[in-house]
Structure formats: structure tokens, C-alpha cells
Amino acid sequence: MNRNVNVQAIVLKARKDGDSNRNLTLLSVDEGIIEIRAFRSRTSKSAPKAYQFQEGMFFLYYNPVNKQYSLKDVQLISPHDGIKQNYEAIISASIMVEFTMRTANDDMANTYQLLARALDFLDDASFEKDVVVIQFLLRLIKEHGLIEDFKKCPVCGSTYKEKDILNFSHELNVACCSNCEKIPTLILRPKARLYLSYTLGMSFEDALAVKLNESTRIRIKNYMITWATCIMNRPFNSLGSAIN
Template identity: 35%
Template sequence: MERNVSSLAIVVHSQRYGQLHRKLKLLTVDFGLIDVVSYGARKSVKAVKAEVFLDGQFFLYFNPVKKSYTLSDVQVVATHDEIRSDLGSTYAALFFCEMILNTNGGDSPEQYALLSKALDMLVSHRELANRILIQFIWKLIAICGLQSNLERCPICDRIYDKDEILSFNSQLSAPCCSGCATLDSGMELPPGARRYLLLTSSLDFILAVFIELSETATQRIKNYLLRYASIVSGKALKTLAGGLLQSQL
């Protein structure tokens, strides 16, 4: 592998590394999720700065012996700094990053494209934050290969009735008919919400966000998918602990 490499990437996590440096977690198009050290980032004004949510072309030095990356430079595509001016948008963006980390980058080019669009939309269409959140989860579940087609039960293969309320199977991590549901799930998907998710499953992320939804339906679908996201992650999500994302953004 070349020692000097580059890739489009987004910073999804940042932490202190020693007294002067920062360790970044990047979702890259070419290398998946990787750790990158940014030397002097905490003190030196000349050091390359890369905050969480920054999207850009990252230039890295790869040490083949230590199998580690060092940040050399970054050509910024978007800082997404505007997100930090609003608490709801900030939590939504941090949730996006946490989900990327929990799914280990998955198909990294697709996850990068999804995260980049979601962050851009939080900047340009803050008023659609709830729908952006809904579609990020729904599209990410699809990228991870966990999205049900919502037309027939994945367990018994029965085609759903038009106005059937779907239940959930926790072992399969998927919606199902009531007869195949696990008793501990407590997840129900109404027919209107199912039709919306079916409609938007084949649409591009941005087009899907612009599909109209009532405030009540938006809130119901969002909270359903937030619970779905926790199940897919297999652990409690820090960004959901305070309940802010579950409220109206």
C-alpha cells in the first residue's frame, strides 16, 4: 500500500490524544472506518484542523509497520459548522455518526454518500430535521441489508393485508405479522406509516425527505425508527439517552 494516500471522508468522532493531539475516526470512501492521528491539532495554529461533521478530501500518511494513519492535509468540501448552532440538529448529526460507528462503516461508499447528504440537508433544510432523521435511519438499514420490503412477512411469507398493522420480530430485527411477532418487541407499524416507508424505500434520499408527511405521522414514524435503530445497533445509543431526538425537533 502506498504511504501517501487520500480519500473522501467525514469525521464521525474526535477525541484527545495526549496533550497536543487528536485522534479522529473517519468514514472514508476508500478505506472504510479508520483511526487517524492529527498531530498538534489541540495547540498549534498551523496544524490541520478537522472537526466532527467535516466532509472533505483527506490526505493521509500510512505507516505500513504500525498500520496507522496520520493526517497530512484536508481539502474541505463542507464543514457543516452551521449544524452546531441548533441543539436538535447537533443531536441528529451526532446520532448519524453514532449509527455509522455502530454499523462499522458497512458499505463505506454508500454510507459516506448517505451521511454527506444528511449533513448537507441539516444545514440547508433545518425545518425538515425529523424527516431527515427518518430517512437516514431507513436508508442506513437498507445499506446494512436489514430493510424489510414491508409487503409480506419475512417469517411465514404471508402477504400483508392493505390495512394490517405490522408487529416486530426481535430475533430477526424486522417487521412481521402479528402471528410471527415476539412478545417483547412492543413495536407496531400502522398501515399509513408502512405505505410511506414503502414509497420512499426506492427513492433517492433527498427526494424521500421532500415527501410530505403530517406532523403526527412524522413523529410516529420517527420514534418507531429510532427504536428500530437501537435494535439494529444491538446496544443503547448515547444520543438517545436524553430523549431529545424523540421529541419534536
């Protein structure tokens, strides 16, 4: 393996390592999720540094003996400074990063593009943060093959009627008709279903412009977070116990 590796990546996590180093978890376009060490990043002014949610080109050295990547240099593409200045943006970005890590697979190229765009939107104060989270989770759950179009039941194939309320199959982690799952543990009402179905056909940016009133927005966000929780099979650490 080439010992010098350059990757375009997003910092998913940054952790202290002893008194002077940092360990970073990166999501890269080509290598997927990788762990790297940034030596002296906490103590030396001249050492290369990168922080959580930043996107950049990372110049790495790979040590084949201990199988470790270390950071040689970084050129930021999007520092996403706006996220760090807004508590709601930090929580939103943390939810997206946690779901990305918990559902990681071998092919992360589309996930990378999705996360990079979503972080750009969170960085921009003009977009509603809840809607960025809704649209990110919707698109990543679709990427995982668990959403078709909200127009027919993915289990039995029957077409939904306009006023149908959907239930949820915990076995398959999909929204489905009330014949396929009779116990309403997680329901999707017609208006919310229409919103999800309609915006799924749009670009991410166009979907963010679709207006939602506050109570509908919060209800749909809670629905998407509960769905993601079912897929992860564990609660979000990012939400702690205070929210949701």
C-alpha cells in the first residue's frame, strides 16, 4: 500500500488522545470510515488540525506496521464554523453523524455527498435545522433501501388510499399498511406522508424550501428520528435524555 494517502473527508468525531494528540474519525469518499491520529494537535501551533464536522482534503501517512493513519496536513474545503456557533446546529449535525456511523457499510460515496450537503445547509443560518435533519434522515434511509415512495406498501404491494394512516414494521424497519402491521406503535398520518413522498422527489435544496408549520415539522422530525432509532436498534446518544 502507498504510504502517503490523500482523501477528501469529513471529520465525524474528534477525541483527545493523551495530553497532546487527537484521534479523528473521518468519513472519506474513497476509503469509507477511517480512524486517524493527529499528533501534537492539542499542543503545537504548527501541527495540522481539524475539528468535528469540518470537510477537507486530508494528507495522511499510513504506517503498515501498526496499521495506523496519521495526519500530515489538511486543506479545509468547508470549515462549517457556523455549526459550532449554534447549539441547535450542533445537535442536528451530531444526529446526522451518529446515524451515518451506526449504519455505515462498504459503499459510502453517496452517503458522503449527502452528509457534506446537509452540513453545508446547517452551516447556513437561512435553512431550518429541523428540516435539514428530516431531509437528511429521509434520504439516507432511502439510500439504505428502506423507502420506495410512500405510495404503496413495501410489504404487500397494495396502493395506499389518500386517508390511510401507515403503521410500522419493526421486523423490516419500513412504514407499511395497517394490514401488514396491525399494532400502531409508530404511525404516519396522511399529511406527513404526503410531505415525505412529495419532497423525496425533489433535490435536497428544493425540499428545504417546502414550508411546514412548527407542530407538523416537529412531529415529522420525531417520526424520522424514531424510525432511525429503530434502524440503529438503540437510542441516539446525541439526543441525551432531555429531547424526544
